[in-house]
Structure formats: structure tokens, C-alpha cells
Amino acid sequence: MDEAPFDSVHDSRNKRRKAAMGRLSYLSPSVGNIRYNGSKDQMGERYMFLTVFAVCIIVVLIIVILVNRAGNKEMDRKMLNSGADAMISAFHIEGIGLASKADCDLYLFSDKVVIDHNNRKFEIPLDRMRAAVVKTEQEIYEKGKSVVGRALIGTLLVPGLGTIVGGMSGIGSKKVKSTPNTYLIFNFVNSNGELSGVTFLNNFNIIRANKFCEAVNKNTRNNQTETVTL
Structure with missing residues (x-):
């Protein structure tokens, strides 16, 4: 008579214990899923960031190509x-009587180079042209840092050399800028019979700049005459 209540109490405790174990076994894989889903979300965010970054680079490249094509x-x-x-x-x-960064159009004709700024024109006869070269900012810095003041790199006269080298060197420790520049440099004999020069900046059509200088030098050789005294 007295054992029945004890058995029922014991059975109810066992049921509660089994129910608790069941809940623990249910929660345990859920925690694992939360951790797994968290790492999966982080990987997804990284993939999304890399995708957006790559798309931005592609868009910038396309814009640069389109701008260059339109400019050409x-x-x-x-x-x-x-x-x-x-x-x-x-x-x-x-180098000539224009402000720094004045936009110019440079034309090569069979006998001269014409520099045009808003219909203000400067002419360099090819028989007085001595050099037409393209130099990068780094090349100018490396070769010109020891001769600032003379504006010479070897035999090449570089107007604005001090500004170019000074802008790169800073206080003497900075050697490379984030955005390198490319320069066109002309050397010629002026109307007074003196060696002179002019420097231009062009960062968007480097291939065209090189071809322009090659054409100038080729036409210069064709226009120069040599007299030999016997």
C-alpha cells in the first residue's frame, strides 16, 4: 500500500530527467549550428567585399580606357x-612664357613643332631642335637630384628640374610619390643662338607621347644639314 506513491514519485523524477536530457541533446547541435552559421556569414561577407573591390577596379579601368580613347x-x-x-x-x-600647368596642344609639322595655348602659338624650327624625350618622374629624380640649380641631366636641359626633384625629395627622405608623373622635354637652340628647353607634363597618353617624340627626332634628323669645312 505504501510503495505505490514512492514508485509514482520515482517514475515522475525519471521522466523529468529524461526530458531534461532530451532538451540538452537538442540544444547541443543548435549551438554548433550557430557557430557554423557565424563562420559561414563571415566568409560570405569577405567574399562580398572582394567581389565589390574587384568590380570597382574593373569599373575604374574601363573609365580610364574610355577617357583615353576619347582623348585620342x-x-x-x-x-x-x-x-x-x-x-x-x-x-x-x-620653359616658355606660359603659366605652369597651362594646357597646350603640340603639333609636329614637316619643318617645325608648334605649341598652341588658346591660339597663342610658339614655333620651334626642326633645324634648331636638339632633343625630344619622354622622362618619368623617377628617372628625373635619380639623375637630377645632384644637379639641382643647373637644370641639367647629362647634356639634357630640363626646365623645372628643381621643382620636379624638390617635389619628390621633400626634406630628403621621400623618393617616390603615390602618383608618378611623365614629362615631355624639348631641347632647342633659341633665336639668340643659346640652348634652351621646355618641359611638359602628360600622364594619360604615355604611348602617344613616346611616338610623338620619336616622330620629332626623326623629322629633326631629316631637316638638319651638315656642312664640312675642308
Whole structure:
């Protein structure tokens, strides 16, 4: 008579214990799933960031290509309209009576180079041209840092050399800028019979700049005459 209540109490305790164990066994895989899902979400965020970053780079490259293509078409149009053999746009740095960063159109004809800034024109006869070169900022810095003041790199006269080298060197420790510049440099004999020069900046059409200088140098050789005294 007295054992029945004890058995029922014992059975109810066992049921409660089994129910508790069941809940623990249910919660345990849920915690694992939470951790797994958390790491999966982090991987997804990283993948999304890399995807967005790659898309941004592609978009920037496409914009640069389109801008360069549009610029080349405009320069080709100006070249055809002027009858020039070659043409390129650039910014004046130093050397002629123009402000720094004045935008210029450079035209190569069979006998001269014409520099045009808003219909203000400067001419360099090819028989007085001595050099037409393209130099990167780093090349100018490495070769010109010891001769600032003379504006010479070897035999090349570089107007604005002090500004270029000074801008890169800072207080003497900074050697490379985040955005390198590319310069077109002309050396010629001026109307007074003295060696002179002019420097231009062009960062968007480096291939065209090199081709322009090659054409200038080729036409220069064709226009120069040599007299031999016997």
C-alpha cells in the first residue's frame, strides 16, 4: 500500500530527467549550428567585399580606357584639321612664357613643332631642335637630384628640374610619390643662338607621347644639314 506513491514519485523524477536530457541533446547541435552559421556569414561577407573591390577596379579601368580613347579621338581630329604629322596635348611646366600647368596642344609639322595655348602659338624650327624625350618622374629624380640649380641631366636641359626633384625629395627622405608623373622635354637652340628647353607634363597618353617624340627626332634628323669645312 505504501510503495505505490514512492514508485509514482520515482517514475515522475525519471521522466523529468529524461526530458531534461532530451532538451540538452537538442540544444547541443543548435549551438554548433550557430557557430557554423557565424563562420559561414563571415566568409560570405569577405567574399562580398572582394567581389565589390574587384568590380570597382574593373569599373575604374574601363573609365580610364574610355577617357583615353576619347582623348585620342579628339587629338586625332585636331591633327587632321591642322594637317600636322603628329599631335599631342600636354600641360606646360616651364620653359616658355606660359603659366605652369597651362594646357597646350603640340603639333609636329614637316619643318617645325608648334605649341598652341588658346591660339597663342610658339614655333620651334626642326633645324634648331636638339632633343625630344619622354622622362618619368623617377628617372628625373635619380639623375637630377645632384644637379639641382643647373637644370641639367647629362647634356639634357630640363626646365623645372628643381621643382620636379624638390617635389619628390621633400626634406630628403621621400623618393617616390603615390602618383608618378611623365614629362615631355624639348631641347632647342633659341633665336639668340643659346640652348634652351621646355618641359611638359602628360600622364594619360604615355604611348602617344613616346611616338610623338620619336616622330620629332626623326623629322629633326631629316631637316638638319651638315656642312664640312675642308
